[in-house]
Amino acid sequence: MPGADPARGLAVIERVGCGACHTIPGVHWPQGKVAPQLANIANQALVAGELANRPDVLAAFVRDAPALLPRSTMPAMPISQDESRDVAAYLYSLGDR
Amino acid sequence: MSPLTSTRSAIADALDGWPPPVFDPAGPFAGSITLLAWVLLAMAALVFAVVLVALYAALWGKEGLRERVGGTRIIWLAGILFPVVVLTALLVYGLTLTRNLSGPIQGDEMRVRIVGEMWWWRVAYLDAQGRPTMLDANELHIPVGQPVVLELESADVVHSFWVPRLSGKLDMVPGRRNLMRIQADEPGVFGGQCAEYCGGPHALMGFVVIAHPADEFASLMEGRRSLGRPEADTAAIAGEQLFQSAGCAACHRIAGTPANGLAGPDLTHVGSRKTLGAGILPNNRGTMMGWIGNSQAIKPGNRMPPYAVLSGDELRSLAIYLEGLE
Numbered sequence: 001m002p003g004a005d006p007a008r009g010l011a012v013i014e015r016v017g018c019g020a021c022h023t024i025p026g027v028h029w030p031q032g033k034v035a036p037q038l039a040n041i042a043n044q045a046l047v048a049g050e051l052a053n054r055p056d057v058l059a060a061f062v063r064d065a066p067a068l069l070p071r072s073t074m075p076a077m078p079i080s081q082d083e084s085r086d087v088a089a090y091l092y093s094l095g096d097r
Numbered sequence: 098m099s100p101l102t103s104t105r106s107a108i109a110d111a112l113d114g115w116p117p118p119v120f121d122p123a124g125p126f127a128g129s130i131t132l133l134a135w136v137l138l139a140m141a142a143l144v145f146a147v148v149l150v151a152l153y154a155a156l157w158g159k160e161g162l163r164e165r166v167g168g169t170r171i172i173w174l175a176g177i178l179f180p181v182v183v184l185t186a187l188l189v190y191g192l193t194l195t196r197n198l199s200g201p202i203q204g205d206e207m208r209v210r211i212v213g214e215m216w217w218w219r220v221a222y223l224d225a226q227g228r229p230t231m232l233d234a235n236e237l238h239i240p241v242g243q244p245v246v247l248e249l250e251s252a253d254v255v256h257s258f259w260v261p262r263l264s265g266k267l268d269m270v271p272g273r274r275n276l277m278r279i280q281a282d283e284p285g286v287f288g289g290q291c292a293e294y295c296g297g298p299h300a301l302m303g304f305v306v307i308a309h310p311a312d313e314f315a316s317l318m319e320g321r322r323s324l325g326r327p328e329a330d331t332a333a334i335a336g337e338q339l340f341q342s343a344g345c346a347a348c349h350r351i352a353g354t355p356a357n358g359l360a361g362p363d364l365t366h367v368g369s370r371k372t373l374g375a376g377i378l379p380n381n382r383g384t385m386m387g388w389i390g391n392s393q394a395i396k397p398g399n400r401m402p403p404y405a406v407l408s409g410d411e412l413r414s415l416a417i418y419l420e421g422l423e
Contacts, residue, residue: 014108015108015379016379016381016383016384017108017378017379017381017383017384017387018383019108019395020373020378020383020384020386020387020388020395021383021384021386021387021390029108030378030387030394030395030396031394032387032391032394032395033391033394034386034387034390034391034394034412035387073386073409073410073412073413074383075381075382075383075386075413075416076382077381077383078381
């Protein structure tokens with residue numbers, strides 16, 4: 001993802017506490033067990049079982065999931081558009097992309 | 098495994114600066130302790146240097162010098178008199194420097210009772226007679242530039258209250274009330290931590306102090322007293338009903354509602370809190386849902402059970418209700 005930085009993405013993940021629900025490689029604490037663990041998200045064909053796993057879609061989803069999937073339990077998170085791209089870049093850095 | 102890692106420290110650093118810069122005091126009480134620490138360190142370094150010089154003289158000095166270093170006179174002077182004088186002076190200096198830290202309450206000083214619980218902090222703002230006027234948890238708001246007396250107690254085991262940039266570290270002992278003053282000279286957010294091992298998730302027992310300019314502090318407290326609530330939408334109303342029916346109210350109190358449980362943190366103002374889980378997580382809808390859904394994965398051993406019986410919709414409406422409680 002051009003211009004996006006995985007390291008900044010991890011800092012955003014820490015700041016807003018994604019780990020409260022998700023277990024994410026690289027996040028040693030917390031390792032939440034409310035929602036899916038994200039170790040394999042880079043290699044999944046679908047995001048949340050419904051959306052195409054494209055960089056723009058994943059970035060939009062981590063920022064405001066209900067805007068894409070109104071029934072989504074995952075709420076909108078307090079991050080900017082740039083930060084959402086960094087978060088997606090970090091999640092993709094966990095896989096083979 | 099990715100070389101990037103995230104830990105409690107990294108998250109707390111994003112929240113309120115953790116680990117806090119312990120040599121960077123933000124008020125007079127922490128300042129006097131920092132100064133004392135430096136003075137003690139300097140004296141220790143000086144004495145160590147003197148001892149090294151004497152050792153060198155005793156081993157490799159000229160004959161006459163070695164005799165004097167080995168004589169009884171030097172034992173009386175440097176072995177007894179010097180330590181007595183230096184240590185007494187340091188003791189008097191230290192006690193003088195920190196004498197205001199835990200002295201009796203004077204006049205109309207602001208008073209707050211903080212009770213250590215396994216593994217969170219019960220906060221009660223007190224009036225001049227020591228009666229609670231407002232309850233809260235895990236967070237303390239103070240006005241800038243004035244001392245605040247903390248009455249530190251414990252409900253179970255020994256805890257220790259420590260907000261490094263604002264004051265010293267003082268144990269909370271069952272059956273005792275220990276006084277300690279804190280003060281912040283600038284507005285800001287100051288992280289704290291339980292500093293006495295108190296069981297299981299002790300390391301996840303954090304605290305936050307927020308210092309406001311005097312007028313902002315006054316309006317904050319005034320606003321809280323009125324208990325004004327935003328216009329509740331349908332999700333918030335559903336959340337409130339669920340809060341009462343799902344059993345949350347057995348442990349949590351929300352002023353102005355039937356929820357009056359006292360076992361867990363008071364949630365009357367939880368929506369305005371900077372953190373969840375006692376100073377360890379940022380406070381947003383996502384972390385609130387994660388905490389309610391399974392706080393045991395976040396803070397293992399804490400006394401709130403996981404709520405796998407709640408659906409995603411229910412978690413969301415609870416979070417929407419709670420975030421409106423400011």
